Amino acid sequence: xxxxxxxxxxxxxxxxxxxxxxxxxxxxxxxxxxxxxxxxxxxxxxxxxxxxxxxxxxxxxxxxxxxxxxxxxxxxxxxxxxxxxxxxxxxxxxxxxxxxxxxxxxxxxxxxxxxxxxxxxxxxxxxxxxxxxxxxxxxxxxxxxxxxxxxxxxxxxxxxxxxxxxxxxxxxxxxxxxxxxxxxxxxxxxxxxxxxxxxxxxxxxxxxxxxxxxxxxxxxxxxxxxxxxxxxxxxxxxxxxxxxxxxxxxxxxxxxxxxxxxxxxxxxxxxxxxxxxxxxxxxxxxxxxxxxxxxxxxxxxxxxxxxxxxxxxxxxxxxxxxxxxxxxxxxxxxxxxxxxxxxxxxxxxxxxxxxxxxxxxxxxxxxxxxxxxxxxxxxxxxxxxxxxxxxxxxxxxxxxxxxxxxxxxxxxxxxxxxxxxxxxxxxxxxxxxxxxxxxxxxxxxxxxxxxxxxxxxxxxxxxxxxxxxxxxxxxxxxxxxxxxxxxxxxxxxxxxxxxxxxxxxxxxxxxxxxxxxxxxxxxxxxxxxxxxxxxxxxxxxxxxxxxxxxxxxxxxxxxxxxxxxxxxxxxxxxxxxxxxxxxxxxxxxxxxxxxxxxxxxxxxxxxxxxxxxxxxxxxxxxxxxxxxxxxxxxxxxxxxxxxxxxxxxxxxxxxxxxxxxxxxxxxxxxxxxxxxxxxxxxxxxxxxxxxxxxxxxxxxxxxxxxxxxxxxxxxxxxxxxxxxxxxxxxxxxxxxxxxxxxxxxxxx
Amino acid sequence: xxxxxxxxxxxxxxxxxxxxxxxxxxxxxxxxxxxxxxxxxxxxxxxxxxxxxxxxxxxxxxxxxxxxxxxxxxxxxxxxxxxxxxxxxxxxxxxxxxxxxxxxxxxxxxxxxxxxxxxxxxxxxxxxxxxxxxxxxxxxxxxxxxxxxxxxxxxxxxxxxxxxxxxxxxxxxxxxxxxxxxxxxxxxxxxxxxxxxxxxxxxxxxxxxxxxxxxxxxxxxxxxxxxxx
Numbered sequence: 001x002x003x004x005x006x007x008x009x010x011x012x013x014x015x016x017x018x019x020x021x022x023x024x025x026x027x028x029x030x031x032x033x034x035x036x037x038x039x040x041x042x043x044x045x046x047x048x049x050x051x052x053x054x055x056x057x058x059x060x061x062x063x064x065x066x067x068x069x070x071x072x073x074x075x076x077x078x079x080x081x082x083x084x085x086x087x088x089x090x091x092x093x094x095x096x097x098x099x100x101x102x103x104x105x106x107x108x109x110x111x112x113x114x115x116x117x118x119x120x121x122x123x124x125x126x127x128x129x130x131x132x133x134x135x136x137x138x139x140x141x142x143x144x145x146x147x148x149x150x151x152x153x154x155x156x157x158x159x160x161x162x163x164x165x166x167x168x169x170x171x172x173x174x175x176x177x178x179x180x181x182x183x184x185x186x187x188x189x190x191x192x193x194x195x196x197x198x199x200x201x202x203x204x205x206x207x208x209x210x211x212x213x214x215x216x217x218x219x220x221x222x223x224x225x226x227x228x229x230x231x232x233x234x235x236x237x238x239x240x241x242x243x244x245x246x247x248x249x250x251x252x253x254x255x256x257x258x259x260x261x262x263x264x265x266x267x268x269x270x271x272x273x274x275x276x277x278x279x280x281x282x283x284x285x286x287x288x289x290x291x292x293x294x295x296x297x298x299x300x301x302x303x304x305x306x307x308x309x310x311x312x313x314x315x316x317x318x319x320x321x322x323x324x325x326x327x328x329x330x331x332x333x334x335x336x337x338x339x340x341x342x343x344x345x346x347x348x349x350x351x352x353x354x355x356x357x358x359x360x361x362x363x364x365x366x367x368x369x370x371x372x373x374x375x376x377x378x379x380x381x382x383x384x385x386x387x388x389x390x391x392x393x394x395x396x397x398x399x400x401x402x403x404x405x406x407x408x409x410x411x412x413x414x415x416x417x418x419x420x421x422x423x424x425x426x427x428x429x430x431x432x433x434x435x436x437x438x439x440x441x442x443x444x445x446x447x448x449x450x451x452x453x454x455x456x457x458x459x460x461x462x463x464x465x466x467x468x469x470x471x472x473x474x475x476x477x478x479x480x481x482x483x484x485x486x487x488x489x490x491x492x493x494x495x496x497x498x499x500x501x502x503x504x505x506x507x508x509x510x511x512x513x514x515x516x517x518x519x520x521x522x523x524x525x526x527x528x529x530x531x532x533x534x535x536x537x538x539x540x541x542x543x544x545x546x547x548x549x550x551x552x553x554x555x556x557x558x559x560x561x562x563x564x565x566x567x568x569x570x571x572x573x574x575x576x577x578x579x580x581x582x583x584x585x586x587x588x589x590x591x592x593x594x595x596x597x598x599x600x601x602x603x604x605x606x607x608x609x610x611x612x613x614x615x616x617x618x619x620x621x622x623x624x625x626x627x628x629x630x631x632x633x634x635x636x637x638x639x640x641x642x643x644x645x646x647x648x649x650x651x652x653x654x655x656x657x658x659x660x661x662x663x664x665x666x667x668x669x670x671x672x673x674x675x676x677x678x679x680x681x682x683x684x685x686x687x688x689x690x691x692x693x694x695x696x697x698x699x700x701x702x703x704x705x706x707x708x709x710x711x712x713x714x715x716x717x718x719x720x721x722x723x724x725x726x727x728x729x730x731x732x733x734x735x736x737x738x739x740x741x742x743x744x745x746x747x748x
Numbered sequence: 749x750x751x752x753x754x755x756x757x758x759x760x761x762x763x764x765x766x767x768x769x770x771x772x773x774x775x776x777x778x779x780x781x782x783x784x785x786x787x788x789x790x791x792x793x794x795x796x797x798x799x800x801x802x803x804x805x806x807x808x809x810x811x812x813x814x815x816x817x818x819x820x821x822x823x824x825x826x827x828x829x830x831x832x833x834x835x836x837x838x839x840x841x842x843x844x845x846x847x848x849x850x851x852x853x854x855x856x857x858x859x860x861x862x863x864x865x866x867x868x869x870x871x872x873x874x875x876x877x878x879x880x881x882x883x884x885x886x887x888x889x890x891x892x893x894x895x896x897x898x899x900x901x902x903x904x905x906x907x908x909x910x911x912x913x914x915x916x917x918x919x920x921x922x923x924x925x926x927x928x929x930x931x932x933x934x935x936x937x938x939x940x941x942x943x944x945x946x947x948x949x950x951x952x953x954x955x956x957x958x959x960x961x962x963x964x965x966x967x968x969x970x971x972x973x974x975x976x977x
Binding site for chain 1: 757760761763764767768798799801802804857858859860861887889891951953956957960961
C-alpha cells in the first residue's frame, strides 16, 4: 500500500478532530488497526461517514435482522437502494421510504425537498420510473411557535420538488404532537415501476471498467463537518456553509430522463446514486458489493467552485448526482445521452482487483483504504435495552361519556390529527401522469394505474399507504409496532388490493438510552410478528435515531409504507359514500377500547392506558373476507376504522362522498361512547347495496358483522344521540388547517 | 389528425397529453425535442405542461426563446393550430402567441384540484364539441396561473370573443368562489385573434377517462380531431 501524500495545510489528526468526526476512541482504535498507520484527514472522513449511524446501522442492525424479508414475490429485499417486488406481467414495483428529519427542522423547504429528491433517486437508480410519492409528516403541537413555519416550509418543499419532477404525490399522513416540537419527522416514500428483468444494482463488476460521474457538479453543500474542513484546510476564514443540501428538481428531472434513456441501452454494469455521504458511500458500496477495488481521480470530479479539496469532494452531499460503472467502450454512447440532457459527465476512475479504495489528486495518492475490513470490522452495537411495560388496561366504564355528543364529534373532526389535510395535498400535484384512480382523502390507500403493457388486457392498480400511530407505540412499542403494520395492511385491503410488502422508516430518540433502545426493540418485535402473520415482508427501510432535543425524545415512530396490487383497477373502491340507500355494515369485533384513543385525548385531555390489542389472526381473517367482497364487486365503499373509531370513520365516509347516513346502536350496547369512539383494531366500515347478503357471507367466514343503518340525506344521524348537517361538519373539518396556517399569531 | 407535442427540458405533462391524443385519435403524436428547429408537417402543435427549464427566470421565459419556438411561431403565423396547456400557456404568452401574462397564484401556493370551467364559445377548433355556457370539470395543477391583461387588452379579448374558458362554481356562476388562482375576470383560457392558438391553465388531458378524473376534457380533443381531420 501507498503512504498518501500530505496536502498543504492538512491538520494533524488529534483526538479532537477524531471526536468532531463522531468516532468514539474505541472506533478510532479500529481505524488505526485497519490502516496500520494514522489516517489522512480524507481517510478519517471516509471512516466517519461509513461508520456513522446513518450509513452503518450500527445500533439497529442486530434488531433489523429480526424482520422477515422474504416471500416468493420479493425480488430484492433490504440492502440495495430500494426494495423490489414482482407485481406480475413481467413488472416489478420498486419502493422505499426514507427520513429527512434533521435537515427539515433546520431548513424546512430544502430539507423536505431534498428528502423527496433523495428517495426518488434511490428508486430510479434501480431502473424504475417513479409513479407515485407519499410522505409521512409529524410536527410539534400547533401552539408551538415554530410549527406553522415548519408545516409551511416542509409542504412547499415536498411540492416544489415532486411537482417539478412530474411525479404525483398521492398519499401520506400528518400528525401533530408536542413530542415533535424539537424534532419534526419528514419521511418520504417513492414507488416506481420497472420491467422485472431490467433491474439495476449497485454491485460493481469488471476490472478496468470506467467509473463515471453524472448529474450536477459537486459543491460544498452538506459536507459533514464542513466547518472544520473549511477553516483548518483553507488557511483562512472561508464562509461557513450550511450543512443542509440544496435541491434542484429541474436537474433531477433531467437526470431521471437521462438515466432511463441510458438504462434502455446495455451500457450499464452498475449504478448507484450519491445520497448520504455522497461520493464516499456510493463508490465504496459499489466496490464492496462487487468484491473489487476502485481508483477515484478526484481532480476529475466536476466541481461547482474552485479551490475544493479531496476531503470536501468525498464528503459533499450535493444533490442530483449518480455514479455509474459502464461496460468498456460505452463511454461515448453514455456521454451523448447526458450531454443531450445538459448534464455533467466525467470518467473519474476505474475498477481494480485490489479491494482497496485509492484516491488520487492531480497524480498524487491522497487516500488508500482497504475495503473489506471497513465492512467486516465496522462497529455493531448491541446496546442495552429496557422494554416498555404494558400499561394498565383502561376500563371503558371509567371513561366519561360526552356531555354533548354533537360537540364531541365536532371537536374530534376538527382536531389537528383528524382535520382535513386538503390544505397540504392540494399543494401537491396528485394527478399528473393521469393514472390516479383513488385520490388523497377518497380512500384508505392511494391507487394508481399500472398499464399491463403488451402482455395482457386491462389495467391493474398499485395501492399505497403510509401508517403509524405513534401514541400507541409510545404506550407499548410491541403493540404499536404490530398495529402500524396491521393498519398498513388493512388500508391496502380496504381498497380491494392484496398487500404485498413493506418499507419501514424507524424514527426514534437516542439509542444509547436503554428505554429508547427498548422502544426500538419492542417495535421491531411487534412489526416482525405482524409482518410474518400477514405475509407482509419488509423489503427496504431506513433508520433515523437521535431524534431528541434537550433530552426530550420524539414519540417512537416506526412509519410503515406499504404496497399492494389489485388485478383489475376497475374493482378498486374508495371510502366515499356517494349514494343513498346503501346498507352501512360494521365488520370486525368491537369491544369499545378507549385506552390511548383520540376520544380520551381530545375530549378528556388524557393520554393513558394500554393501546388497543391487535389480534393478527382476526386481522387476517377479516381483511381477506373484505378484500374478497370488494373484488367480487359487492361493496360500494369501504373504510378501515382507526383513529377516532367508528363514528369518525363514518363521518369521513359521508364527507368524502357528500352523502349522509342514519345509524343506530346495536341492541344491548351498554357504553355508546366506547362503541362509537373506541379504537378496536381489525375493523372495517362498509357500504353495500345488499346488507343482508354481506352479513350472511361474513358470518359464514367467521367475521363479526352488524348492520348499523343506511346512507342517505344531508345529515349524519346516530339515533337518539346526535344529528349534524354534513355541511356543518365539513365546515369544521376542512377549516382547521387553513385557518391555522393563515392565522397571524402563533397561538392556535 | 397528425399532432406534434413539444418536449422541453423539464416538460412533464407531455406524456399525459400524448396519451389523451392517442386515446382519441388512435395515433401517437410526434414528440419534438426543443433543440430541433424543424419537424414534420403537422395538423396540430401542442405545447405541454411542466416546468420547462425549471421555471427558472420566469415561467416559460426561457422555453419561449428555444429554437423550436421560432418554428412554432412561424407555423402559427401560417395558421397551424397550437394548443398550449399550463406551462405551455405560459410559454405561448411569453412568446407573444397569446395576449396577457400568467402571474403567481394570488394565494402564492401551488394548487392541484378539480375546477369547474364555463365554456365561453363553441365557435373554435378547440371548443366545437362543447356548448357555449356549458360547465365542465377538469383539474388544474400550477403555481403561476393567475391570468392578467391590461384593461385595453381585456376589452379587446372580450369584444372579439377571445376568452375560451372561465373558472366558475359548479352551477356555472362566475365569481370568486370558483377561481383557484386570482385570474382577472376568472379567465382560464384564451384564443389568439384568429382563434387558431388556444392557451389554458387547466389540464383537459387529465380528464379523458371516467376512472381517472372524468371525461369532460375529452371533447376538446375530439373537437380538434373533427376540425382537423
